[in-house]
Amino acid sequence: MGRFIVIVLDGFGMQAMRDATIARPGDETSSTLGSILHDFPDLKLPNLEALGLMNAFGRESACMKFSPDATFGKSELMHFGADTFQGHQEIMGTKPRKPEVHDFQQKIDAIEKTLKEHGHMVERLGKPGLEYLLVDRYCTVADNIDSDLGMAYNCTAPLDFLPFEQEMDIARLVRNVAVVNRVIAFGGTGNTIDDILKAEEVREGRYIGLLASATKSYDQGYECRHLGYGVDPSVQAPSILGRAGIPVSLFGKVADIVHNEQGKSVSWVDTAEVLDLTIEEMKTMDHGFICTNVQETDLAGHSQDAARYKRILEIADGKIGQIVDMLKADDVLVVMADHGNDPDIGHNKHTRENVPLLVHSPKRGVDLGLRKTLSDVGASVCDYFGVEAPENGTSFLSLIR
Structure with missing residues (x-):
């Protein structure tokens, strides 16, 4: 063999x-x-x-x-x-x-509730009816707007300020609630939460996320993990x-x-x-x-x-x-x-x-x-x-x- x-x-x-x-x-x-x-x-x-x-x-x-x-x-x-x-x-x-297709607005309440029940500090950003989450001051949870809309949610964090394993703890809780194809946790070093928040974009009037390529996450120290539905x-x-x-x-x-x-x-x-x-x-x-x-x-x-x-x-x-x-x-x-x-x-x-x-x-x-x-x-x-x-x-x- x-x-x-x-x-x-x-x-x-x-x-x-x-x-x-x-x-x-x-x-x-x-x-x-x-x-x-x-x-x-x-x-x-x-x-x-x-x-x-x-x-x-x-x-x-x-x-x-x-x-x-x-x-x-x-x-x-x-x-x-x-x-x-x-x-x-x-x-x-x-x-x-087979996963479901959802914009983040359809699951934001349930995801926020789960994160708070597990001791995380959660804020809402955006505007009423088109919001996303900021968790523990440094991790955003929002629509993935870099691929087919409604198929994934992104957890994005500056890893100089939030360790990747802590981000993964957040992503796993999101995965427990979400029924979309993927929950993607990623981040890099050398950037800040302000860099990430500046990448906010809205697509089709109902998807709000942080454009990954604009978050400066890929510049150095990049880490990424994909959590799939039913995997x-x-x-x-x-x-x-x-x-x-x-x-x-x-x-x-x-x-x-x-x-x-x-x-x-x-x-x-x-x-x-x-x-x-x-x-x-x-x-x-x-x-x-x-x-x-x-x-x-x-x-x-x-x-x-x-x-x-x-x-x-x-x-x-x-x-x-x-x-x-x-x-x-x-x-x-x-x-x-x-x-x-x-x-x-x-x-x-x-x-x-x-x-x-x-x-x-x-x-x-x-x-x-x-x-x-x-x-x-x-x-x-x-x-x-x-x-x-x-x-x-x-x-x-x-x-x-």
Whole structure:
């Protein structure tokens, strides 16, 4: 038994899911890979091509063909919408629960009551009917206005004045009341509560929050934790493996959003560097689980920049080739995505797409079909190491060994 490595090309979808028209209207024509190939028909990704990228896509391009011995498939998203956080929880074996969509005004009374019952000092800011909370003088609790409105609440604090663990205590209480997709606790050093309050913005007349990029939280000392709706880390692959004494290393954005108390987590953004971290880990890890998130593909999709997306894919492809060259006989490599982010769709949100499932394993030439959930990967990881199964998913390990 060796290593099971998962590379998540964030936002690299293949085509709209069958339910996109109903579940996410506007995404029914989406195809992240299709749009990039339309704009750049000469795109060449030799390592992904060898792993079966075009097999999974279902058609060849001018410069990329089917790979006859590839082990490949696709996966639908079981989680609601198309979300990086929920996508990674699903990958790790969580059975998604459908969150509700609420502006903060609908929950402010209940959240304020809970915080006060637990001894926190709470003030209301804003104006009547459009308010948010200031807790313990330094932590704001408000709408997340940086992504899909109504899907998340932010807890934001200057960490020179309020320790991150104290902010997390506040965020956990908010999470106990909130039924939105995420409660996000974050902050940085070198800024003040005045910097945060100056970032106040109102969206659509009913969402009030602090624009994260304007709070100066990212400038230095940044810490962040995402608390998801219905997510129990104890039934996810990293926790199960950690309890069994199996090394777990998470690199990139996955380190910010997946619980890995007993393993190694390194947050990183740059594509070449995060994959180099993966390569360096492979040099010293003979046995264990690695998951790496390539975030810049998703950022290119949000920017609606197909040319940037192409460049990031080319960088990732080269590094994936190096990873393939380092694989040992018993190792398994999975290259996949968590949702789509079509750069030509006409909006800068994620898209609800089937995602590729490209596998390098001892057995070649296997069609894994269309999987119903990303959790099949987490289930396969646990099966590979002979530990208990996660909450969700069906292992495909027997098909690839």
